Each structure stands twice: as structure tokens, then as C-alpha cells.
Amino acid sequence: MCPCESLVKEIDPRPDATQSEPVQLGQIDASLRGPVALFFWKALGWLFLGTILALVSAVKLVNPEFLGGHEFFTYGRFFAAAMDALIYGWGCQAVFAVALWLMARLCRTQVKHLGVLYVAWAFWNLAVLWGIACIFIDGPTGMPGLDMPPQVAPLMGFSYVMIAMWGVLCFHFRAPGPVYVSQWFLLAALLLFPWMAFTAEMAIFYAPSRGVVQSVVNAWYVSNLLWLWFAPVALAVVYYLLPKILGRPIFGYYLSLIVFWSLLFLGGWAGAHYLVYSPVPVWLQTVGIVGNVVLIVPVLVASLNLLVTAAQEPRGVLNSAVLRFAVFGAAAMAVAGFVGAWASVRSVSITVNLTQFTLGHTLNLFYAFFSMVMFAAMYYILPRVLNREWPSAILVKAHFWASALGITALVLAMYVFGLHQGAQMNNPEIDFMEIVKGSGFLNEVQLAAVALIAAGQLVFMANFGWMAAGAAWECGVNFLKQLGLYPVGWRLP
Amino acid sequence: MKNLSILYCGILFVLVAPWCGLILASNAQYGNLQPGAADEGDPVYPKPTGGLAEQGHQVYIEMGCVYCHTQQPRPESAEILLDQTVKAKDGTSKVEPVFISPDIARGWTKRGAVARDYIYESRPLLGFLRVGPDLGDVGARAIADADSDWLLAHLYDPQVKRPGSVMPPFRFLFTIQKIGDQPSPLALKLPDSEPIRPPAGYEVVPTDRALALVAYLRGLNIDYDLPEVKLGK
Numbered sequence: 001m002c003p004c005e006s007l008v009k010e011i012d013p014r015p016d017a018t019q020s021e022p023v024q025l026g027q028i029d030a031s032l033r034g035p036v037a038l039f040f041w042k043a044l045g046w047l048f049l050g051t052i053l054a055l056v057s058a059v060k061l062v063n064p065e066f067l068g069g070h071e072f073f074t075y076g077r078f079f080a081a082a083m084d085a086l087i088y089g090w091g092c093q094a095v096f097a098v099a100l101w102l103m104a105r106l107c108r109t110q111v112k113h114l115g116v117l118y119v120a121w122a123f124w125n126l127a128v129l130w131g132i133a134c135i136f137i138d139g140p141t142g143m144p145g146l147d148m149p150p151q152v153a154p155l156m157g158f159s160y161v162m163i164a165m166w167g168v169l170c171f172h173f174r175a176p177g178p179v180y181v182s183q184w185f186l187l188a189a190l191l192l193f194p195w196m197a198f199t200a201e202m203a204i205f206y207a208p209s210r211g212v213v214q215s216v217v218n219a220w221y222v223s224n225l226l227w228l229w230f231a232p233v234a235l236a237v238v239y240y241l242l243p244k245i246l247g248r249p250i251f252g253y254y255l256s257l258i259v260f261w262s263l264l265f266l267g268g269w270a271g272a273h274y275l276v277y278s279p280v281p282v283w284l285q286t287v288g289i290v291g292n293v294v295l296i297v298p299v300l301v302a303s304l305n306l307l308v309t310a311a312q313e314p315r316g317v318l319n320s321a322v323l324r325f326a327v328f329g330a331a332a333m334a335v336a337g338f339v340g341a342w343a344s345v346r347s348v349s350i351t352v353n354l355t356q357f358t359l360g361h362t363l364n365l366f367y368a369f370f371s372m373v374m375f376a377a378m379y380y381i382l383p384r385v386l387n388r389e390w391p392s393a394i395l396v397k398a399h400f401w402a403s404a405l406g407i408t409a410l411v412l413a414m415y416v417f418g419l420h421q422g423a424q425m426n427n428p429e430i431d432f433m434e435i436v437k438g439s440g441f442l443n444e445v446q447l448a449a450v451a452l453i454a455a456g457q458l459v460f461m462a463n464f465g466w467m468a469a470g471a472a473w474e475c476g477v478n479f480l481k482q483l484g485l486y487p488v489g490w491r492l493p
Numbered sequence: 494m495k496n497l498s499i500l501y502c503g504i505l506f507v508l509v510a511p512w513c514g515l516i517l518a519s520n521a522q523y524g525n526l527q528p529g530a531a532d533e534g535d536p537v538y539p540k541p542t543g544g545l546a547e548q549g550h551q552v553y554i555e556m557g558c559v560y561c562h563t564q565q566p567r568p569e570s571a572e573i574l575l576d577q578t579v580k581a582k583d584g585t586s587k588v589e590p591v592f593i594s595p596d597i598a599r600g601w602t603k604r605g606a607v608a609r610d611y612i613y614e615s616r617p618l619l620g621f622l623r624v625g626p627d628l629g630d631v632g633a634r635a636i637a638d639a640d641s642d643w644l645l646a647h648l649y650d651p652q653v654k655r656p657g658s659v660m661p662p663f664r665f666l667f668t669i670q671k672i673g674d675q676p677s678p679l680a681l682k683l684p685d686s687e688p689i690r691p692p693a694g695y696e697v698v699p700t701d702r703a704l705a706l707v708a709y710l711r712g713l714n715i716d717y718d719l720p721e722v723k724l725g726k
Contacts, residue, residue, distance in 0.1 A: 060661060061624070061659050062659075064651065064658070064659050064660060064661045064662065065661075065662065068661050068662045068664070069664070069665065070665055071555075071556070071663075071665045071666075074556055074557060074661050074663070075557065075560070075561070075661045076556055076557015076558060076559070076560045076561070077556075077557050079557060079560045080557055080560065138555065139554060139555025139556060139557060140554070140555075140557050140559075141554065141616075142553075142554035142559050142616050142618050143616070144559070144560070144621055179497075184500065187500070187504070188504045188507075191501075191504050192504065192507075192508055195508050196508065199512060199516070203516065204616075208615065208616070209520055209524060210520075210523065210524050210525070210526065210612060211523060211526065211608055211609075211611035211612045211614060211617055212519075212523060212608045212611050212617050212619065213516070213519055213520050213523055213524055214616065214617055215617050215619045216515060216516060216519045217516055220511065220512075220515055220516060228507075228508075261503065261507075264503070264504070264507040265507050265510070267507075268507055268508060268510065268511030268512070268515075269511045269514065269515065271511075271515065272515060274621060275619070277565075277567045277568060277570075277571040278565040278567075278606075278619055279565060279568070279605070279606040279607050279608045279610065279611065279619075280519065280523075280608065281519055281522055281523065281608070282570075284515060284518075284519055287514070287515065350567075350571050350573065350595075354563055354565075354620075354621065354622060354623045355622070355623065356622070358621060358622070359621075359622060425595060425599075425623065426573045426595040427575075427595075428575070428595060428598035428599040428600075432599070432626055433655060433657060433658070436624075436625075436657065436658060436659055437657045439624075439659075443659070
């Protein structure tokens with residue numbers, strides 16, 4: 001056998017075809033148990049850390065003297081570290097776990113050679129840790145969303161290839177039959193992310209473009225992260241979970257093709273709306289505005305697909321903890337789509353751009369949509385992977401309400417105050433210091449909302465930890481039993 | 494989807510199209526901008542930044558200033574409608590609606606920034622959020638200010654010059670040293686109301702990084718004409 005052939009045979013992820021389907025599905029879940037649990041666990045850790053860092057920066061806006069004595073702890077570094085912990089620690093790792101599991105499930109394939117995944121997992125986390133440490137010690141790079149020093153990028157890129165290739169391989173070796181819309185979204189996201197990250201790193205750090213072209217690349221990258229990396233994966237999850245749990249097909253499924261292509265096509269053009277009225281070409285700003293306005297099409301059609309499907313079975317949604325998170329996320333996406341289109345128009349943008357409104361819109365997409373959907377995925381996937389039920393339903397409810405109320409309050413406050421602040425800033429008769437002092441209330445609301453969100457995450461981590469500890473205990477007992485070391489008749493206290 | 498090559502090609506296309514349309518095109522337009530003179534015979538602007546200011550640029554980046562301060566004074570086209578009191582020739586004043594860019598009306602700048610202003614910035618720091626004021630033309634404001642230590646004192650303790658500010662203090666960019674035979678010429682003149690004063694016999698002296706940062710900030714000055722934008726229009 002030639003080496004290529006044996007390599008293909010080695011990584012061929014198709015399951016044992018002689019087994020029955022439920023056994024095959026069980027094998028698929030079992031094949032990803034370790035990596036999915038580890039990615040989710042570290043993702044949650046980074047999410048909590050990022051939220052705490054955001055909390056500290058919110059405290060610093062209320063009391064600037066808080067931790068003000070050392071340059072490691074200055075506001076800008078906390079803010080940058082929080083942002084990157086959330087993007088690369090939480091967001092990307094949640095995507096990895098979800099994409100691998102969902103892809104394997106939908107393609108009926110199992111991932112082999114988990115050792116590669118464990119190594120990639122370790123190095124990805126090491127890279128994020130290194131990057132965040134560099135932000136605190138040496139300072140951020142000054143490019144929001146790419147705040148980690150460029151030398152971290154190769155390590156992350158290498159780990160990324162080691163992780164994402166399994167998703168693409170699973171798709172390549174998928175079971176025959178039609179391809180579901182979730183698979184398209186996952187495949188597109190897995191293929192798009194390395195290209196946009198590579199392009200942005202190159203054009204900003206390794207072969208810097210001149211002047212404001214770097215800012216254009218930065219805006220393009222941040223918008224791509226939201227619309228071409230996080231949003232497709234979140235949509236893949238909701239498109240999968242709704243019919244699976246409700247037991248009915250997606251309403252107007254044929255429309256999902258429009259969602260897929262229009263989202264992907266427009267997402268890349270939308271970035272320049274961050275730069276309206278800034279010193280970049282005017283045509284570029286117009287393209288960004290048009291891109292954002294037309295993004296209503298995929299958002300509208302997707303929310304029609306998803307929310308109408310959910311509305312057909314409201315009891316099913318209310319009774320399922322997973323769907324409560326998923327439908328909240330889908331609704332938040334619809335809100336973000338409309339608000340984003342409205343706010344990018346020049347006459348509105350002159351008021352809301354460069355205020356908390358823009359940041360609120362990013363949080364609307366990143367937390368209220370993407371993160372909530374990722375929670376839904378975790379509530380659905382983890383019991384299947386670990387073969388255990390969630391230990392406490394009350395903790396699940398507490399997590400939902402803390403997250404939903406916290407993020408709603410946060411985003412609403414940022415929208416309302418952003419509008420208010422923007423109007424004040426456009427009135428030169430109001431002294432700037434008056435505006436700063438007037439934002440005191442917003443800062444306090446932000447502080448309370450972020451604290452509530454962090455409390456919700458703590459509850460979730462407790463529930464997950466409880467479940468994982470149970471699974472680990474069972475694993476250990478089975479191991480001892482295999483060795484014949486487990487005393488007969490012993491029971492868990 | 495039956496034909497998967499369409500899927501792969503489509504995914505490639507959705508990435509390459511905006512990349513060409515946005516990044517390559519803006520690079521083609523602005524990637525080779527050179528300094529220019531407003532009229533023939535005028536001096537060319539912008540001037541390259543000096544070594545100290547370039548170090549200050551690095552300090553600005555490291556301190557994460559960009560998360561609260563933009564450097565993009567909005568252009569004249571960013572107009573809002575204002576009621577402004579206009580004095581007529583006969584001495585009477587009346588309120589008239591005028592269109593004006595809010596950044597100019599606020600006195601943050603005399604003109605909007607254009608791409609050519611940034612060609613010597615190794616990393617343009619346009620920013621995305623105005624927690625604090627825009628700094629794109631802060632050098633012109635600092636030079637116009639009679640108090641030459643304003644920026645240094647503001648960095649040492651923002652509450653001195655702007656009570657109620659949410660800016661973090663950058664006291665770690667200063668050292669407290671014993672006053673020698675003569676007070677250092679660089680020592681900060683802090684008002685008596687300042688709560689964080691050094692003990693008697695000591696003085697607050699900016700470090701090299703603070704001086705570099707201030708040199709950079711004072712260099713953020715777009716008080717000149719360019720071919721595409723003229724002051725006093």
C-alpha cells in the first residue's frame with residue numbers, strides 16, 4: 001500500500017458500517033467525548049475570565065483610581081484583554097467544539113486520532129494565554145479585535161489547522177444523502193476564518209499597509225468575525241436544534257439557501273460601516289452602509305425560518321431549556337440586523353457612531369446572539385457526549401434568566417445611552433465634561449449588568465463542573481473495575 | 494446542494510470579492526499617498542514624525558489609549574443643523590440655522606482629517622469609541638494652550654485639570670525624586686488642591702516615556718492645508 005493510501009485510510013472518519021444506526025451515533029459521540037468536553041470547559045473558563053476583565057474595566061470607568069497604580073492594570077489593557085479573551089478564548093473554542101461535534105453528527109463520521117486534537121487544544125489555549133499575558137505586560141497592538149501581539153498568530157494558525165481540518169475531513173467523508181444547511185454554514189465558517197485572519201495579520205502586522213488602509217483591514221476583519229465566523233456557526237446550531245427538538249421541519253426550509261448565500265456574500269462588505277465619516281474613501285463608507293442595509297435580507301429570512309418554526313410550537317420551546325437559549329439568540333440576531341441597518345445610514349450614524357451604541361451593537365451580536373446560541377448547543381451536546389443528564393434544572397434556569405436579563409439590560413442601556421450621548425456630542429453647546437459626567441449612570445448600569453452575566457456564568461460552570469466530575473468519577477470507577485481493583489459492593493456516597 | 498464545487502467556489506468568491514473590492518481597492522487608492530502642497534510653492538505636508546514622537550506613538554499604543562480616544566476629526570461633510578447666533582452688520586444679532594461639523598463647532602479641530610494626514614503613522618489609531626475627546630488635532634489645542642504643562646499634569650492626575658474625568662491616572666509614567674540643589678526644570682507644578690502630592694522636599698518628574706507621549710500628542714496636529722482640504726474654507 002502506498003503511503004498516501006495508508007494515510008487516507010488512517011484518517012478516514014467513516015464509522016463502522018456494519019453497526020446499527022444508534023450504535024453508530026453512540027460511537028460518534030464517544031469519539032469526540034474528550035475534545036468536546038475540554039474545548040467547552042476551557043471556553044467557559046475564558047468566558048468567565050473575559051467577563052471578569054470586562055467587569056474590572058467597567059469598575060474603572062466608575063472609579064478611575066481603582067487598580068490605577070500600575071501600568072499592567074490600566075484601563076486600556078483590561079479592555080483589550082477582555083475583548084480578546086472573549087473572541088479567541090471563548091468564541092473560537094466554543095465554535096471548535098460545536099463545529100466538530102455537529103459536523104461529525106450530520107456527516108455520520110467520527111474523528112480519529114484524538115491526540116492531534118488534544119495537542120491543538122493545548123496549544124490554542126497556550127497561545128491565548130500568551131497573547132493575553134502580552135497585552136497586560138507589553139500592551140495591546142492598537143488594532144481592536146487583533147490586540148494580541150502578532151507573534152502569537154502562527155501558533156494559533158497552526159493549532160487552528162489541526163482542529164478545523166477534522167471538520168473539513170468529516171464533511172469530505174460524509175455519509176451519502178442530501179447536505180443539510182447547517183453543514184454548509186459550518187464548512188463555510190471553517191474555511192473562511194483562516195483566510196480572513198491571515199489576510200488581516202499580513203496587511204496590518206507582517207507587511208503593514210500604508211496609513212488608514214490598516215484601519216480598513218481592521219474594520220473588515222472585525223465585521224467578518226461577527227458575520228462570517230460567529231454568525232454562521234450560531235445559525236448552523238439553531239437550524240439543527242429547532243427541528244431536532246420540536247420534531248417538525250424548518251418553516252420554509254428552501255429559503256435557507258438564500259440566507260446562506262446572501263449572508264456570506266454581504267457579510268464581507270459590511271465592515272466599512274464602522275468607518276463612516278472617518279478619513280477613508282467615501283465610496284468605501286457607502287459600500288459599508290449598503291452592505292449593512294442589505295444584510296437585512298439574510299437576517300429577515302433566517303428569523304422567518306427560525307422564529308416561525310419556533311412559534312408553531314411555543315410550548316415545546318418553553319419546555320426546552322436548550323430552545324429557550326436558541327430562540328433568544330435567534331431573536332437577538334433579528335434585532336441586531338435591524339438596528340445595524342438603521343444605525344449605519346449616514347444621518348443616524350453621525351449621531352451613534354463612535355458612541356457606546358456601536359459597542360452595544362457588537363455585544364448584541366456577540367453575546368445576545370452568538371453566545372446564547374452556544375449555551376444552547378452546550379446544553380444539548382454535553383449530556384450526549386458525557387452520557388449524563390444535567391445535574392440541576394434550577395441552575396439551568398438561573399443561568400438562562402441571569403444571562404437573558406443581564407445582556408438585555410446591557411445592550412438596551414448601551415443603545416439608549418449611545419443615542420443620548422451622540423446627540424449631546426453633536427451639540428457643541430454642551431461641554432464635553434458634562435457628557436462624561438452624564439455617562440455615570442450608564443457606567444453603573446453596565447457594571448450591574450456585567451455582574452449579573454458573570455453570576456450566570458458561574459452558575460453554569462458549577463452545573464458543568466458537577467456533571468463533569470460525575471462523568472470523571474464514573475470513568476475512574478470503570479477503569480478500576482477493568483483492572484479488577486474496584487471492591488465489589490462499593491457505592492457512591 | 495447537488496454540485497459541491499459550486500459550494501467551494503462560492504465560499505472562495507464571497508471572501509475574495511470583498512477583499513478585492515474593499516482592501517485592494519482602498520490600497521490602490523491610498524496605499525501610495527505622498528505628502529502634498531496645497532498650492533504650488535506651498536510647503537508640503539504632513540511632515541514625518543520625529544524620533545521622540547515615534548516613541549510616544551508606541552507608548553500611546555501600549556497604554557491602550559485607543560480604546561477611549563479616537564483620532565478622526567470628522568470632516569466638513571458630517572454636518573448637523575445648529576441654531577447659531579449671527580451678528581448682522583448693523584449690530585443686531587439673530588438666530589439662524591447653520592450646518593456645521595460638530596467636531597469643528599466643538600473646537601476639537603479646524604478641519605476634518607483626510608487619509609493623507611496619516612501616511613507617516615506606522616499604525617493609524619483611528620479608534621472606535623469616544624469615551625474621551627477626539628485627539629486627532631490635540632497638538633493644535635495643546636500648543637494654543639498657555640499652560641505648556643497641561644498634558645503632563647493631565648496624565649499625572651486627570652482630576653487636576655478635569656475634575657470628574659473617567660480617565661485613569663498614568664502616575665507610573667512619572668517618578669518622585671528628592672529635590673537636589675536645584676529643582677528639576679521638568680518637575681510638574683501641581684496645584685495645592687492636588688491630593689496626590691509628593692512629600693515635602695520631593696518633586697514629580699516625568700519619565701522619558703511620559704515626555705515621548707506628550708511629544709507625540711503635541712505632534713498630532715493637522716493645522717495645515719493639503720491639496721484636498723483647505724483651512725478657513
